[in-house]
Amino acid sequence: MLVHICCAVDSHYFLERVQEEFPNEELVGYFYDPNIHPYSEYRLRYLDVEYSCKRLGIKLIEGAYNLEEWLKKVKGMEHLPEKGDRCTVCYDDRLDTTVKKAQELGHDKFTTTLLISPKKSQEKLEKIGNNLSSLTGLEFIYRDYKAGNGAEIQGKKVKENSLYRQNYCGCLFGLTAQRQAQKKIMDEMFNPISKQILPESIEQRLELYIKRNALEENGDKYKIIKQRFLNYRLLSAKVIIAKQIVPSHIMCYSTINRNKMNGRIEYEKDGIHYLNREEVKIISLETFNTLAYTEYKSIKELMYNPLDFDAEVEVRQQIVNNPYDLSTIIVLDEVIDAKYEIELNAQTYEDIKEEII
Structure with a gap:
């Protein structure tokens, strides 16, 4: 049959x-x-x-x-x-x-x-x-x-x-x-150009069930549990300086009100530049490399070969020192003193994901 x-x-x-x-x-x-x-x-x-x-x-x-x-x-x-x-x-x-x-x-x-x-x-x-x-x-x-x-x-x-x-x-x-x-949000259809595996994406589930198969093969004890968490999807973003779009990496959990803002650098400390509006923070690629223990040569390299999501969250928390912070963090090749125009469309939402324990 x-x-x-x-x-x-x-x-x-x-x-x-x-x-x-x-x-x-x-x-x-x-x-x-x-x-x-x-x-x-x-x-x-x-x-x-x-x-x-x-x-x-x-x-x-x-x-x-x-x-x-x-x-x-x-x-x-x-x-x-x-x-x-x-x-x-x-x-x-x-x-x-x-x-x-x-x-x-x-x-x-x-x-x-x-x-x-x-x-x-x-x-x-x-x-x-x-x-x-x-x-x-x-x-x-x-x-x-x-x-x-x-x-x-x-x-x-x-x-x-x-x-x-x-x-x-x-x-x-x-x-x-x-x-x-x-x-x-129909996040099943998201597949970022960076190929970063996003939380509760199909690719993350595939990794989880491949791990399940390996545990079964080895006869290891395990259980699949569900966890409630705050999920995030970046829909679109761009950074404009002097009317030119510049390469930028928008770190996970970055959000702004009304998806658009402009401002100037108001303060700098330890390589973190604070804009005067919307709690936006900008760091250079050099600062990012220091925090992440990486050696990226350009923003484009970072964009197309990013850290895994959890590692990026850890870097983010070093900058904001707050696991619940949703302010925007932008990584640029170089931070300059100029007017910044930022467009960012992102969503945060309550979600449930599976994990193996």
């Missing part, structure tokens, strides 16, 4: 039930989900499914990540609600491709873990699966493992196995609508 897999949160308990019900059946998992976006989220979900299948002793095959083809299929349906026609096209694509793979591999049965997902239409999935079954002769295994206390058991399995519990279906358009309804 070929089992289409969408994610480990949905698949782990589903696969356990299929194993129990079909003990003599060779199960093969097929991860085919071109709708998942961005690609780093796709890699994270595949990593988690790979981990889950290994624990269950199930062979796993990865399908093609043909995102562009999927986008063409749902063109014009971007703003439709979840479980609408866009999702139907998505079900069609994934099940049709699964059936073709099952035929290629010589399987006579197929099913999908989408059937247990709380955000998917079982009625539509059953209709599509039965239609493909009548066209190909392959048996579609329709099961409602959510019935009874299935959802509760599924949740316990996720926790017991330390699986990645994603907070959106995976589709860019579903994510957009969900974050708009929540009035929450």
Whole structure:
């Protein structure tokens, strides 16, 4: 039997039930989900499914990540609600491709873990699966493992196995609508040009679950816990001196009122230059190198090869001596006595992240 897999949160308990019900059946998992976006989220979900299948002793095959083809299929349906026609096209694509793979591999049965997902239409999935079954002769295994206390058991399995519990279906358009309804920044789509790994970003989660796999391999004791914290995203910024934009590095947790200000240096101490407005502080690259024990040759080098986020927070705290300070700190190649125009659009917001202890 070929089992289409969408994610480990949905698949782990589903696969356990299929194993129990079909003990003599060779199960093969097929991860085919071109709708998942961005690609780093796709890699994270595949990593988690790979981990889950290994624990269950199930062979796993990865399908093609043909995102562009999927986008063409749902063109014009971007703003439709979840479980609408866009999702139907998505079900069609994934099940049709699964059936073709099952035929290629010589399987006579197929099913999908989408059937247990709380955000998917079982009625539509059953209709599509039965239609493909009548066209190909392959048996579609329709099961409602959510019935009874299935959802509760599924949740316990996720926790017991330390699986990645994603907070959106995976589709860019579903994510957009969900974050708009929540009035929450869509930080899953942030990928700074510096490639700095940001708190509670997909890349940070990927690092965490790679660490989980290593701990599992070594048989080490661990637990994944959740922490509430103040998150930060820099959306845009520029520094203008004498009507010229100059290279600048805006340190994390920098904010200003109304996103725009101008001012002059009012005071300097220990290499820190204090502007006369908005609590803005400016330091030279030389001062930054001293504080961070680095040897950056230029601001552009710092911009494209920054410290990791936690290390930058430590440098910031040396400057402001206050872990709750949100004033702007700017690093320049050279600090000069002139009028500074600063535009900075950033957001701070309460968030929750996972950590391994």
